[in-house]
Amino acid sequence: MASIKIVHVTTVPQSLFFLRGQVGYMKERGFDIHGISSPGEFLSRFAEQECVAVHPVDMPRRITPLRDLVAVAAIWKVLRTIRPQIVHAHTPKGGVLGMVAAWLARTPVRMYHMRGLPFTTASGWKRVLLIWSERISCGLADQVFCVSASIRQVALEAGLCRSEKIAVLARGSGNGVDAAQRFNGTQVASSVREETRRRYSIPADALVVGFIGRIVRSKGIVELAGAWTRLRDAFPQLHLLLVGPYEPQDPIPPEVDAGLRQDPRVHLIGEEWNTPPLYAAMDVLALPTYREGFPNVLLEAAGMMVPVVATRVPGCVDAVQDGVTGKLVPPYDSEQLAAAVKDYLGDPELRRRHGAAARDWVLREFRPQGIWQAIHEEYVRGLRGKGLLPEEHHASENRNSEASTPSRA
Structure with a gap:
């Protein structure tokens, strides 16, 4: 052999x-x-x-x-x-x-x-x-x-x-997904959440919407920016944490990029492979992508007990149980994306319940x-x-x- x-x-x-x-x-x-x-x-x-x-x-x-x-x-x-x-x-x-x-x-x-x-x-x-x-x-x-x-x-x-x-x-x-060890939200100390937020100048008591992936148009960054403009005034304590590299093959519009970079409550930290502490700093993960195969970030977030809002496209529909482990919204729709994220931001118990169900699911099936x-x-x-x-x-x-x-x- x-x-x-x-x-x-x-x-x-x-x-x-x-x-x-x-x-x-x-x-x-x-x-x-x-x-x-x-x-x-x-x-x-x-x-x-x-x-x-x-x-x-x-x-x-x-x-x-x-x-x-x-x-x-x-x-x-x-x-x-x-x-x-x-x-x-x-x-x-x-x-x-x-x-x-x-x-x-x-x-x-x-x-x-x-x-x-x-x-x-x-x-x-x-x-x-x-x-x-x-x-x-x-x-x-x-x-x-x-x-x-x-x-x-x-x-x-x-x-x-x-x-x-x-x-x-x-x-x-x-x-x-290694939800038993690497992406295990039950084993993350509160100090990890606090230290990660401090590293990126995010207040300890803030609400955080996160994104992990390439900063490109096909990942739905334009729609995420649109949802952010709807949410930032409604939630003064809200911050947006964007993790991932820019790629020239599918750039986001310059005006969208500028708007994100100039907002003090938006944190663009670039590519980072040690993601468990980043999930620990988040309250909700958003993935408004146009297409996927099977997005790993949705399973990783589930292991970390972070509820997700993703688009109803191939790949994502296999990784999210709509209304149980997260929410699915139509692609290209910043208004519905904002509404789904808002549901989580305003309901800590819903975040907890969906996060726990997501972790149980990935441990059982993935x-x-x-x-x-x-x-x-x-x-x-x-x-x-x-x-x-x-x-x-x-x-x-x-x-x-x-x-x-x-x-x-």
């Missing part, structure tokens, strides 16, 4: 951290894990933290045909050197580059993890190109995994993949081990299908498995 090699392909190295814990799980079961992604500090950090080999290949996130061909050739060269039995590619751009290169390298088992569908908010030639890139990824993959049932439905309706080839693992999500077990079973199934692993190994692993979550939904 030690000779079985798996190569994960992502466009940006930050995405490799969505495999936190999963890499160790697979290594314990005898797999040799490699990563291919764009070069940078995060790729080196992933290699150091997970003790795996990584291979830098420049992969622009934008559509750049000539540079993409160069990237495919570079990935193919790495694969021909490593000669893995499995290539597991993630995200739209990493998926098509990884699947094409793996097909050219004749990798026996090719798996594509559909973590989002950008074409749903694109138009014109870009939409057509994005749809066809997904069809190529799905066509060249032996198996396609979707992070949510709603994304699977969109993929089927768009004709991206045959229904028998595309599956949702366990209850969905990219990697589950344990990381359930996802890891399901992926491991798919690896074994794929290897057996190509005659690369004896059936006895599969039976042994099933007997020794500690997770009880169904492997497919």
Whole structure:
């Protein structure tokens, strides 16, 4: 079993951290894990933290045909050197580059993890190109995994993949959420909340609406800014905490950016990966996104007992039980977003009740081990299908498995 090699392909190295814990799980079961992604500090950090080999290949996130061909050739060269039995590619751009290169390298088992569908908010030639890139990824993959049932439905309706080839693992999500330890709102001391607020000049007695994600138009920042203007006067003690990097590919309008930056009660703190203290400082999390695959922040907030307001779009509908663990509102609607947030701001008991229900839900349905077990079973199934692993190994692993979550939904 030690000779079985798996190569994960992502466009940006930050995405490799969505495999936190999963890499160790697979290594314990005898797999040799490699990563291919764009070069940078995060790729080196992933290699150091997970003790795996990584291979830098420049992969622009934008559509750049000539540079993409160069990237495919570079990935193919790495694969021909490593000669893995499995290539597991993630995200739209990493998926098509990884699947094409793996097909050219004749990798026996090719798996594509559909973590989002950008074409749903694109138009014109870009939409057509994005749809066809997904069809190529799905066509060249032996198996396609979707992070949510709603994304699977969109993929089927768009004709991206045959229904028998595309599956949702366990209850969905990219990697589950560690609500038992890392995102455990029951174990956070009040001093953490107070210290985090003090660090960002937020009063201890303030109400805080938080956002964690990229500061881009498609995450609903324009609508969030619109909701903020409706809420800030109604709640003089309210503050807005925005966590995440700006990205030039999908910028917010300059006037929206200026309005946020100039408001003393808006706190733009940039990218921060140590998020549990930030959730602890929040009273409500808002995610007015236009599209998602399965938003991790909603599960993390749930583990931290923070109620959420998100949009009723694919991905979010799988991560929020409307009226139980949070609220869902229509996308592009700052008025309804403000109204839902206002309900929470004015009702501490509702915040407490929905936060507690959210934590119970993620502990029950989104344990990381359930996802890891399901992926491991798919690896074994794929290897057996190509005659690369004896059936006895599969039976042994099933007997020794500690997770009880169904492997497919």
